[in-house]
Amino acid sequence: MALEISDNDLIKEFLGGDEQSFNVLVRKHQDFVYNIVRKITGNHEDAIEVSQRVFVKLYDQLETFSGGSAFTTWLYRIATNESLNLLRSRKVKRWLRLDETGREFRDQTSDPFETVVEDEKREQLDRVLRTLPDRQRTVFVLRMHEGLTYDEIADILGVTTGSLKATFFHAVKKVTKALENIYE
Amino acid sequence: MSKQITCEHIRESLEEQLFGRSVPDSDRVKQHLESCESCRSYVTALEKLNEVSGVEHTLPGYEQVRFSARVRTRIEEKKAARSKRTIFARPAFQIAAMLIIIVSVVFYMSNTEPEPVFVLDEIEHELIDSYTFYYDEMELVDDDLIADLYNDYLFGDGELNYDVLFPVYFDTDFYYDINQLTPEEIDYIIQRLEEV
Numbered sequence: 502m503a504l505e506i507s508d509n510d511l512i513k514e515f516l517g518g519d520e521q522s523f524n525v526l527v528r529k530h531q532d533f534v535y536n537i538v539r540k541i542t543g544n545h546e547d548a549i550e551v552s553q554r555v556f557v558k559l560y561d562q563l564e565t566f567s568g569g570s571a572f573t574t575w576l577y578r579i580a581t582n583e584s585l586n587l588l589r590s591r592k593v594k595r596w597l598r599l600d601e602t603g604r605e606f607r608d609q610t611s612d613p614f615e616t617v618v619e620d621e622k623r624e625q626l627d628r629v630l631r632t633l634p635d636r637q638r639t640v641f642v643l644r645m646h647e648g649l650t651y652d653e654i655a656d657i658l659g660v661t662t663g664s665l666k667a668t669f670f671h672a673v674k675k676v677t678k679a680l681e682n683i684y685e
Numbered sequence: 686m687s688k689q690i691t692c693e694h695i696r697e698s699l700e701e702q703l704f705g706r707s708v709p710d711s712d713r714v715k716q717h718l719e720s721c722e723s724c725r726s727y728v729t730a731l732e733k734l735n736e737v738s739g740v741e742h743t744l745p746g747y748e749q750v751r752f753s754a755r756v757r758t759r760i761e762e763k764k765a766a767r768s769k770r771t772i773f774a775r776p777a778f779q780i781a782a783m784l785i786i787i788v789s790v791v792f793y794m795s796n797t798e799p800e801p802v803f804v805l806d807e808i809e810h811e812l813i814d815s816y817t818f819y820y821d822e823m824e825l826v827d828d829d830l831i832a833d834l835y836n837d838y839l840f841g842d843g844e845l846n847y848d849v850l851f852p853v854y855f856d857t858d859f860y861y862d863i864n865q866l867t868p869e870e871i872d873y874i875i876q877r878l879e880e881v
Contacts, residue, residue, distance in 0.1 A: 524753050524757060527753040528752075528753050531744055531749070531753065532743045532744055532749075535742060535744050536742045536743065539742040540742065545745075548742070549744075549752075552744075552752070553752070553755055553756050553759055557756060557759050557763065560756075560760050623742070625737070626737050626738070644700070645734060645735075645738045648705075650701075651697070666693060666697060670696060673730055673731065674730070676734060677730040677733065677734060
């Protein structure tokens with residue numbers, strides 16, 4: 502099965518001229534990327550847009566992938582940066598008053614196959630996460646949801662681990678408090 | 686002081702345990718928990734969050750099928766746009782551009798009042814660097830500013846560094862993809878930079 506080929510082999514084949522290998526790489530990691538981006542951006546519509554950008558960027562930069570770090574770490578980095586770029590461009594637009602409609606995060610996930618319970622959990626958590634600053638939310642997602650180490654997160658975001666620990670700690674407190682309010 | 690450091694260390698150990706990774710000094714963690722209310726409440730919070738955070742987002746069924754096709758379409762569109770720009774990479778164009786630059790410099794140095802308006806649109810699809818970020822329909826109004834933007838602000842490995850460009854307005858140290866700025870936003874940035 503094509504999806505069982507290792508990332509490194511797919512990358513080699515792609516760099517050797519096999520464009521199809523890139524499509525396989527996309528299908529293999531599309532859920533992985535969507536999941537991270539969805540949690541950072543907070544809504545399905547943006548997550549789809551950013552996920553596509555991630556893979557377009559990946560296509561352009563794949564030849565620079567040295568294999569020094571895991572491919573997934575690389576994907577984390579691109580996905581995280583692209584998500585933050587989108588959120589930041591929203592801020593710029595609001596700041597410039599170019600987007601008077603004040604387009605806010607919208608949750609338009611409409612997969613009929615997902616269970617109601619999971620949808621509820623997801624929506625509650627999304628709602629709470631949206632109240633966090635972008636950077637704090639990103640750290641929370643990478644640590645709590647993805648279970649990355651502080652060193653890995655620091656590598657992805659290009660910051661020191663010291664600040665991350667404090668950021669995560671405060672995010673945990675905020676999210677917990679907000680969820681308690683919802684459940685009360 | 687020591688309590689704060691210890692609590693931070695303990696919290697990290699608790700997180701690592703939650704993620705299923707082994708931690709050294711697990712006995713020390715237990716001992717600490719017995720005496721520290723703050724860390725006990727933290728571990729409770731982590732456990733609750735872990736239940737909720739376990740939910741994974743996957744692409745909805747209809748997106749699963751068409752996602753890679755959409756990515757491929759975007760890639761092909763980008764390739765097509767890029768191929769149009771390759772004319773600027775041809776030696777003849779580069780020589781012509783070099784001549785224009787030389788003539789412009791000579792003109793500038795011999796003229797006390799150079800023409801201040803420079804429209805990037807005139808060099809449509811200028812290739813900036815290996816990341817191929819392009820500027821179309823972008824009007825810049827000051828030659829010196831352009832130099833500043835090229836050298837110091839806009840183009841750092843093909844990305845826009847917010848720390849540098851927006852030191853006042855954004856508390857962030859992430860990079861920004863210049864492709865996502867609209868011409869209006871670029872104009873606004875330029876105005877703000879001029880003020881600085």
